[in-house]
Amino acid sequence: MIPFNKPYLTGKETHYIYDAVQLTHISGNGKYTKLCHQFFEKKLNVEKCLLATSCTDALEMAAILLKIKSGDEVIMPSYTFVSTANAFILRGATIRFVDSRADHPGMDESLVESLININTKAIVVVHYAGVACDMDVIMNVAKRHNLFVVEDAAQAIDAYYKNKPLGSFGDLATFSFHETKNISCGEGGLLVINNPEFIERAEIIWEKGTNRSAFFRGEVDKYGWVDIGSSFLPSELNAAFLFAQLENLDDIQQKRKAIWNYYHDNIKDLVDNQVIFMPRIPSYASNNAHMFYLVTKSVEERDSLLAYLKLSEIYGVFHYQSLHASSYFSNKHDGRLLVNCDRYSDCLIRLPFYYEISESNQAKVVAAVKSFFE
Numbered sequence: 078m079i080p081f082n083k084p085y086l087t088g089k090e091t092h093y094i095y096d097a098v099q100l101t102h103i104s105g106n107g108k109y110t111k112l113c114h115q116f117f118e119k120k121l122n123v124e125k126c127l128l129a130t131s132c133t134d135a136l137e138m139a140a141i142l143l144k145i146k147s148g149d150e151v152i153m154p155s156y157t158f159v160s161t162a163n164a165f166i167l168r169g170a171t172i173r174f175v176d177s178r179a180d181h182p183g184m185d186e187s188l189v190e191s192l193i194n195i196n197t198k199a200i201v202v203v204h205y206a207g208v209a210c211d212m213d214v215i216m217n218v219a220k221r222h223n224l225f226v227v228e229d230a231a232q233a234i235d236a237y238y239k240n241k242p243l244g245s246f247g248d249l250a251t252f253s254f255h256e257t258k259n260i261s262c263g264e265g266g267l268l269v270i271n272n273p274e275f276i277e278r279a280e281i282i283w284e285k286g287t288n289r290s291a292f293f294r295g296e297v298d299k300y301g302w303v304d305i306g307s308s309f310l311p312s313e314l315n316a317a318f319l320f321a322q323l324e325n326l327d328d329i330q331q332k333r334k335a336i337w338n339y340y341h342d343n344i345k346d347l348v349d350n351q352v353i354f355m356p357r358i359p360s361y362a363s364n365n366a367h368m369f370y371l372v373t374k375s376v377e378e379r380d381s382l383l384a385y386l387k388l389s390e391i392y393g394v395f396h397y398q399s400l401h402a403s404s405y406f407s408n409k410h411d412g413r414l415l416v417n418c419d420r421y422s423d424c425l426i427r428l429p430f431y432y433e434i435s436e437s438n439q440a441k442v443v444a445a446v447k448s449f450f451e
Protein backbone atom coordinates (compact mmCIF):
# COMPACT_ATOMS: atom_id res chain seq x y z
CA MET A 78 0.00 0.00 0.00
CA ILE A 79 1.32 3.44 -0.91
CA PRO A 80 -0.29 6.03 1.38
CA PHE A 81 -0.91 9.62 0.34
CA ASN A 82 1.09 11.03 3.25
CA LYS A 83 3.34 9.73 5.98
CA PRO A 84 4.80 11.94 8.71
CA TYR A 85 8.58 12.08 8.74
CA LEU A 86 10.66 12.13 11.92
CA THR A 87 14.17 13.56 11.77
CA GLY A 88 15.20 11.64 14.92
CA LYS A 89 15.71 14.60 17.28
CA GLU A 90 12.04 15.28 18.05
CA THR A 91 11.71 13.15 21.20
CA HIS A 92 15.16 14.21 22.37
CA TYR A 93 14.13 17.88 22.34
CA ILE A 94 10.77 17.08 23.94
CA TYR A 95 12.66 15.27 26.72
CA ASP A 96 14.91 18.30 27.10
CA ALA A 97 11.88 20.59 27.40
CA VAL A 98 10.49 18.33 30.12
CA GLN A 99 13.85 18.33 31.96
CA LEU A 100 13.82 22.14 31.86
CA THR A 101 10.49 21.95 33.76
CA HIS A 102 8.89 24.42 31.38
CA ILE A 103 6.40 22.64 29.15
CA SER A 104 3.77 25.37 28.79
CA GLY A 105 4.33 27.88 26.00
CA ASN A 106 6.90 30.58 25.22
CA GLY A 107 9.97 28.80 26.62
CA LYS A 108 13.32 27.81 25.11
CA TYR A 109 12.00 25.96 22.05
CA THR A 110 9.30 28.49 21.23
CA LYS A 111 12.02 31.16 21.21
CA LEU A 112 14.30 29.02 19.03
CA CYS A 113 11.47 28.55 16.53
CA HIS A 114 10.72 32.29 16.53
CA GLN A 115 14.39 33.08 15.91
CA PHE A 116 14.56 30.53 13.12
CA PHE A 117 11.68 32.11 11.22
CA GLU A 118 12.63 35.71 11.94
CA LYS A 119 16.03 34.99 10.37
CA LYS A 120 14.76 32.80 7.52
CA LEU A 121 12.03 35.24 6.48
CA ASN A 122 14.03 38.31 7.47
CA VAL A 123 11.09 39.70 9.45
CA GLU A 124 10.90 41.43 12.81
CA LYS A 125 8.31 39.33 14.64
CA CYS A 126 6.95 35.79 14.48
CA LEU A 127 4.66 34.04 16.96
CA LEU A 128 4.12 30.29 17.06
CA ALA A 129 0.46 29.32 17.10
CA THR A 130 -1.44 26.14 17.81
CA SER A 131 -2.38 25.91 14.11
CA CYS A 132 -2.48 27.96 10.93
CA THR A 133 -6.23 28.20 11.55
CA ASP A 134 -5.50 29.95 14.86
CA ALA A 135 -2.88 32.19 13.25
CA LEU A 136 -5.51 33.24 10.68
CA GLU A 137 -7.96 33.97 13.51
CA MET A 138 -5.31 36.13 15.18
CA ALA A 139 -4.86 37.95 11.86
CA ALA A 140 -8.59 38.68 11.61
CA ILE A 141 -8.64 40.01 15.19
CA LEU A 142 -5.54 42.15 14.56
CA LEU A 143 -7.09 43.73 11.46
CA LYS A 144 -10.17 44.60 13.59
CA ILE A 145 -12.45 42.93 11.08
CA LYS A 146 -16.08 43.57 12.00
CA SER A 147 -19.54 42.96 10.63
CA GLY A 148 -19.97 44.65 7.25
CA ASP A 149 -16.27 44.53 6.33
CA GLU A 150 -15.45 42.72 3.12
CA VAL A 151 -12.48 40.42 2.63
CA ILE A 152 -11.32 39.17 -0.77
CA MET A 153 -9.82 35.67 -1.03
CA PRO A 154 -9.70 32.68 -3.40
CA SER A 155 -12.56 30.19 -3.35
CA TYR A 156 -10.10 27.36 -3.97
CA THR A 157 -8.67 27.16 -0.45
CA PHE A 158 -9.10 25.46 2.92
CA VAL A 159 -12.12 26.45 5.02
CA SER A 160 -9.91 28.06 7.69
CA THR A 161 -8.88 30.89 5.35
CA ALA A 162 -12.51 31.98 5.23
CA ASN A 163 -13.72 30.88 8.69
CA ALA A 164 -11.21 33.12 10.47
CA PHE A 165 -12.82 36.20 8.91
CA ILE A 166 -16.41 34.86 9.03
CA LEU A 167 -15.94 34.46 12.80
CA ARG A 168 -15.36 38.24 13.02
CA GLY A 169 -18.51 38.91 10.98
CA ALA A 170 -16.88 39.66 7.62
CA THR A 171 -18.48 39.27 4.22
CA ILE A 172 -16.29 37.13 1.99
CA ARG A 173 -15.85 37.89 -1.70
CA PHE A 174 -14.42 34.82 -3.38
CA VAL A 175 -12.11 35.09 -6.39
CA ASP A 176 -11.71 32.51 -9.15
CA SER A 177 -8.49 30.56 -9.71
CA ARG A 178 -6.17 31.22 -12.63
CA ALA A 179 -6.68 29.15 -15.77
CA ASP A 180 -3.06 27.95 -15.58
CA HIS A 181 -2.84 27.48 -11.81
CA PRO A 182 -5.20 26.87 -8.85
CA GLY A 183 -3.91 30.06 -7.18
CA MET A 184 -6.22 33.06 -7.33
CA ASP A 185 -6.49 35.13 -10.50
CA GLU A 186 -4.79 38.34 -9.37
CA SER A 187 -6.30 40.30 -12.26
CA LEU A 188 -9.84 39.83 -10.87
CA VAL A 189 -9.16 41.27 -7.42
CA GLU A 190 -9.53 44.96 -8.19
CA SER A 191 -13.05 44.59 -9.66
CA LEU A 192 -14.28 43.25 -6.29
CA ILE A 193 -13.04 46.18 -4.22
CA ASN A 194 -15.59 48.61 -2.79
CA ILE A 195 -15.88 51.03 0.11
CA ASN A 196 -16.31 48.15 2.62
CA THR A 197 -13.27 46.16 1.51
CA LYS A 198 -10.73 45.80 4.29
CA ALA A 199 -8.27 43.12 3.23
CA ILE A 200 -7.01 40.79 0.52
CA VAL A 201 -6.05 37.29 1.65
CA VAL A 202 -3.80 35.46 -0.79
CA VAL A 203 -3.19 31.72 -0.65
CA HIS A 204 0.05 30.43 -2.14
CA TYR A 205 -1.43 27.17 -3.38
CA ALA A 206 1.02 24.25 -3.44
CA GLY A 207 3.66 26.69 -2.21
CA VAL A 208 3.60 28.51 -5.55
CA ALA A 209 3.59 32.27 -5.12
CA CYS A 210 0.73 34.50 -6.17
CA ASP A 211 1.93 37.44 -8.26
CA MET A 212 2.69 39.62 -5.24
CA ASP A 213 3.66 42.73 -7.25
CA VAL A 214 0.12 42.83 -8.63
CA ILE A 215 -1.49 42.17 -5.23
CA MET A 216 0.65 44.64 -3.27
CA ASN A 217 0.08 47.30 -5.91
CA VAL A 218 -3.73 46.93 -5.80
CA ALA A 219 -3.68 46.85 -1.99
CA LYS A 220 -1.57 50.00 -1.82
CA ARG A 221 -3.75 51.96 -4.23
CA HIS A 222 -6.92 51.04 -2.30
CA ASN A 223 -5.37 51.18 1.17
CA LEU A 224 -6.12 47.53 2.00
CA PHE A 225 -4.37 45.10 4.30
CA VAL A 226 -2.76 42.00 2.80
CA VAL A 227 -2.67 38.65 4.62
CA GLU A 228 -0.73 35.76 3.14
CA ASP A 229 -2.10 32.31 3.91
CA ALA A 230 1.31 30.70 3.45
CA ALA A 231 0.20 27.43 5.09
CA GLN A 232 1.81 25.45 2.26
CA ALA A 233 4.58 27.88 1.49
CA ILE A 234 7.55 27.23 3.79
CA ASP A 235 10.84 27.78 1.95
CA ALA A 236 9.01 29.23 -1.07
CA TYR A 237 9.88 32.48 -2.80
CA TYR A 238 8.51 35.24 -5.03
CA LYS A 239 11.29 36.84 -7.07
CA ASN A 240 13.75 35.39 -4.52
CA LYS A 241 12.03 37.00 -1.51
CA PRO A 242 10.47 34.51 0.96
CA LEU A 243 6.71 34.07 0.95
CA GLY A 244 5.29 35.19 4.26
CA SER A 245 7.36 38.39 4.15
CA PHE A 246 5.07 40.40 1.84
CA GLY A 247 1.73 40.86 3.58
CA ASP A 248 1.02 42.94 6.69
CA LEU A 249 0.50 39.52 8.26
CA ALA A 250 1.21 35.96 7.11
CA THR A 251 0.42 32.50 8.44
CA PHE A 252 2.12 29.11 8.15
CA SER A 253 0.94 25.60 9.04
CA PHE A 254 2.85 22.72 10.62
CA HIS A 255 0.01 20.25 10.27
CA GLU A 256 1.06 16.66 9.68
CA THR A 257 0.44 17.02 5.93
CA LYS A 258 2.79 20.00 5.44
CA ASN A 259 6.51 19.93 4.53
CA ILE A 260 7.52 20.67 8.14
CA SER A 261 5.27 19.43 10.88
CA CYS A 262 4.68 19.10 14.60
CA GLY A 263 1.36 17.30 14.27
CA GLU A 264 -0.72 20.43 14.68
CA GLY A 265 0.95 23.83 14.71
CA GLY A 266 1.13 27.20 13.03
CA LEU A 267 2.90 30.53 12.89
CA LEU A 268 1.82 34.15 12.63
CA VAL A 269 4.28 36.50 10.93
CA ILE A 270 3.87 40.18 11.73
CA ASN A 271 5.49 42.32 9.06
CA ASN A 272 3.61 45.51 9.78
CA PRO A 273 5.22 46.80 13.02
CA GLU A 274 1.95 48.53 13.91
CA PHE A 275 0.56 45.12 14.86
CA ILE A 276 3.41 43.69 16.95
CA GLU A 277 2.38 44.81 20.42
CA ARG A 278 -1.26 43.83 20.04
CA ALA A 279 -0.33 40.49 18.44
CA GLU A 280 1.52 39.47 21.60
CA ILE A 281 -1.48 40.46 23.73
CA ILE A 282 -3.96 38.48 21.61
CA TRP A 283 -1.50 35.56 21.73
CA GLU A 284 -1.41 35.73 25.54
CA LYS A 285 -5.20 35.46 25.96
CA GLY A 286 -5.76 39.22 25.95
CA THR A 287 -3.20 39.99 28.67
CA ASN A 288 0.05 41.95 28.60
CA ARG A 289 1.89 38.98 30.08
CA SER A 290 4.73 39.10 27.53
CA ALA A 291 5.48 42.73 28.37
CA PHE A 292 5.36 41.84 32.09
CA PHE A 293 7.96 39.08 31.68
CA ARG A 294 10.21 41.50 29.80
CA GLY A 295 9.89 43.85 32.77
CA GLU A 296 8.13 46.54 30.74
CA VAL A 297 5.10 46.71 33.05
CA ASP A 298 5.02 45.95 36.78
CA LYS A 299 1.86 43.83 36.73
CA TYR A 300 -0.10 42.12 34.04
CA GLY A 301 -3.80 42.00 33.41
CA TRP A 302 -6.62 41.88 30.91
CA VAL A 303 -6.08 44.57 28.29
CA ASP A 304 -7.77 43.31 25.08
CA ILE A 305 -9.55 40.30 23.55
CA GLY A 306 -7.47 37.22 22.92
CA SER A 307 -7.41 33.46 23.17
CA SER A 308 -5.19 30.49 23.88
CA PHE A 309 -3.18 30.76 20.70
CA LEU A 310 0.29 29.80 21.95
CA PRO A 311 1.35 26.15 21.73
CA SER A 312 3.10 24.18 24.44
CA GLU A 313 6.86 23.71 24.53
CA LEU A 314 6.32 20.05 23.61
CA ASN A 315 5.05 21.08 20.18
CA ALA A 316 7.74 23.72 19.79
CA ALA A 317 10.48 21.20 20.70
CA PHE A 318 9.17 18.76 18.07
CA LEU A 319 8.94 21.54 15.51
CA PHE A 320 12.47 22.80 16.16
CA ALA A 321 13.90 19.35 15.37
CA GLN A 322 12.14 19.53 12.01
CA LEU A 323 13.28 23.09 11.30
CA GLU A 324 16.91 22.14 11.90
CA ASN A 325 16.48 19.65 9.06
CA LEU A 326 14.59 21.93 6.70
CA ASP A 327 17.29 21.92 4.01
CA ASP A 328 17.54 18.14 3.96
CA ILE A 329 13.75 17.73 3.90
CA GLN A 330 13.40 20.24 1.09
CA GLN A 331 16.17 18.68 -1.00
CA LYS A 332 14.51 15.29 -0.70
CA ARG A 333 11.02 16.64 -1.51
CA LYS A 334 12.31 18.45 -4.58
CA ALA A 335 13.85 15.21 -5.86
CA ILE A 336 10.48 13.46 -5.36
CA TRP A 337 8.68 16.27 -7.18
CA ASN A 338 11.16 16.21 -10.07
CA TYR A 339 10.82 12.45 -10.43
CA TYR A 340 7.05 12.75 -10.91
CA HIS A 341 7.46 15.72 -13.20
CA ASP A 342 10.07 14.15 -15.45
CA ASN A 343 8.34 10.79 -15.69
CA ILE A 344 4.80 12.02 -16.30
CA LYS A 345 5.85 14.79 -18.66
CA ASP A 346 5.12 12.81 -21.83
CA LEU A 347 1.43 12.47 -20.85
CA VAL A 348 1.36 16.24 -20.56
CA ASP A 349 3.15 16.74 -23.87
CA ASN A 350 0.51 14.54 -25.48
CA GLN A 351 -2.20 16.62 -23.77
CA VAL A 352 -3.61 13.62 -21.91
CA ILE A 353 -3.39 15.40 -18.56
CA PHE A 354 -2.21 18.74 -17.11
CA MET A 355 0.60 19.29 -14.62
CA PRO A 356 1.47 22.21 -12.35
CA ARG A 357 2.93 25.25 -14.05
CA ILE A 358 5.42 27.22 -11.95
CA PRO A 359 5.46 30.86 -13.10
CA SER A 360 8.93 32.31 -13.69
CA TYR A 361 8.60 34.61 -10.65
CA ALA A 362 7.83 31.69 -8.29
CA SER A 363 10.02 28.99 -6.79
CA ASN A 364 8.90 25.41 -6.22
CA ASN A 365 8.96 24.23 -2.58
CA ALA A 366 7.72 20.74 -3.51
CA HIS A 367 4.75 20.87 -1.18
CA MET A 368 2.66 18.62 -3.40
CA PHE A 369 2.48 17.08 -6.83
CA TYR A 370 -0.87 17.29 -8.56
CA LEU A 371 -2.36 16.45 -11.94
CA VAL A 372 -5.46 17.92 -13.55
CA THR A 373 -7.69 15.62 -15.59
CA LYS A 374 -10.12 16.63 -18.33
CA SER A 375 -13.31 15.81 -16.40
CA VAL A 376 -14.58 14.90 -12.97
CA GLU A 377 -15.51 11.42 -14.27
CA GLU A 378 -11.96 10.88 -15.47
CA ARG A 379 -10.53 12.13 -12.16
CA ASP A 380 -12.77 9.84 -10.12
CA SER A 381 -11.97 6.81 -12.30
CA LEU A 382 -8.26 7.56 -12.04
CA LEU A 383 -8.53 7.75 -8.23
CA ALA A 384 -10.47 4.46 -8.16
CA TYR A 385 -7.96 2.85 -10.54
CA LEU A 386 -5.03 3.90 -8.34
CA LYS A 387 -6.81 2.57 -5.27
CA LEU A 388 -7.15 -0.85 -6.94
CA SER A 389 -3.36 -0.78 -7.25
CA GLU A 390 -3.19 0.15 -3.53
CA ILE A 391 -2.09 3.69 -4.31
CA TYR A 392 -3.82 6.46 -2.39
CA GLY A 393 -4.17 9.61 -4.44
CA VAL A 394 -6.55 12.28 -3.17
CA PHE A 395 -8.51 15.18 -4.61
CA HIS A 396 -8.32 18.56 -2.91
CA TYR A 397 -10.48 21.59 -2.09
CA GLN A 398 -14.13 21.84 -3.01
CA SER A 399 -14.94 25.42 -4.07
CA LEU A 400 -15.91 27.34 -0.95
CA HIS A 401 -18.35 29.61 -2.83
CA ALA A 402 -20.38 26.50 -3.73
CA SER A 403 -20.21 24.85 -0.28
CA SER A 404 -23.37 24.06 1.67
CA TYR A 405 -22.41 26.68 4.27
CA PHE A 406 -21.69 29.48 1.81
CA SER A 407 -23.60 28.93 -1.45
CA ASN A 408 -26.62 31.00 -0.38
CA LYS A 409 -24.27 33.84 0.65
CA HIS A 410 -22.35 33.89 -2.64
CA ASP A 411 -23.04 36.77 -5.01
CA GLY A 412 -23.68 34.46 -7.95
CA ARG A 413 -20.50 35.04 -10.00
CA LEU A 414 -19.40 31.90 -11.83
CA LEU A 415 -15.95 30.75 -10.73
CA VAL A 416 -15.28 28.23 -13.46
CA ASN A 417 -11.56 27.63 -13.01
CA CYS A 418 -12.01 27.03 -9.31
CA ASP A 419 -14.81 24.53 -10.00
CA ARG A 420 -12.60 22.80 -12.54
CA TYR A 421 -9.81 22.29 -9.96
CA SER A 422 -12.41 21.03 -7.47
CA ASP A 423 -13.55 18.46 -10.03
CA CYS A 424 -10.35 17.51 -11.81
CA LEU A 425 -7.34 17.93 -9.51
CA ILE A 426 -5.66 14.85 -8.06
CA ARG A 427 -2.68 14.80 -5.71
CA LEU A 428 -0.22 11.91 -5.89
CA PRO A 429 1.38 10.23 -2.84
CA PHE A 430 4.05 12.60 -1.55
CA TYR A 431 6.16 12.16 1.58
CA TYR A 432 9.84 12.23 2.56
CA GLU A 433 10.23 8.46 2.77
CA ILE A 434 8.51 7.46 -0.47
CA SER A 435 10.95 5.25 -2.35
CA GLU A 436 11.81 5.66 -6.01
CA SER A 437 10.38 2.17 -6.69
CA ASN A 438 7.06 3.23 -5.15
CA GLN A 439 7.12 6.43 -7.17
CA ALA A 440 7.74 4.31 -10.26
CA LYS A 441 4.67 2.23 -9.35
CA VAL A 442 2.57 5.39 -9.09
CA VAL A 443 3.81 6.65 -12.45
CA ALA A 444 3.22 3.24 -14.08
CA ALA A 445 -0.33 3.09 -12.70
CA VAL A 446 -1.15 6.60 -13.96
CA LYS A 447 0.21 5.71 -17.40
CA SER A 448 -1.54 2.36 -17.58
CA PHE A 449 -4.85 4.11 -16.72
CA PHE A 450 -4.54 6.28 -19.79
CA GLU A 451 -3.56 3.45 -22.13
Ligand SMILES: *Cc1c(COP(=O)(O)O)cnc(C)c1O
Pocket residue numbers: 130131132133134157158160161203229231232252253254255264265266
Ligand atom coordinates in the same frame (compact mmCIF):
# COMPACT_ATOMS: atom_id res chain seq x y z
C1 LIG B 1 -3.28 23.37 5.91
C2 LIG B 1 -3.90 24.68 5.54
C3 LIG B 1 -4.56 25.49 6.48
C4 LIG B 1 -4.84 25.03 7.89
O1 LIG B 1 -3.72 24.74 8.62
P1 LIG B 1 -3.86 24.13 10.09
O2 LIG B 1 -2.48 24.28 10.66
O3 LIG B 1 -4.28 22.71 9.92
O4 LIG B 1 -4.86 24.93 10.82
C5 LIG B 1 -5.02 26.73 6.10
N1 LIG B 1 -4.88 27.17 4.83
C6 LIG B 1 -4.28 26.41 3.89
C7 LIG B 1 -4.11 26.97 2.52
C8 LIG B 1 -3.79 25.15 4.21
O5 LIG B 1 -3.18 24.40 3.27
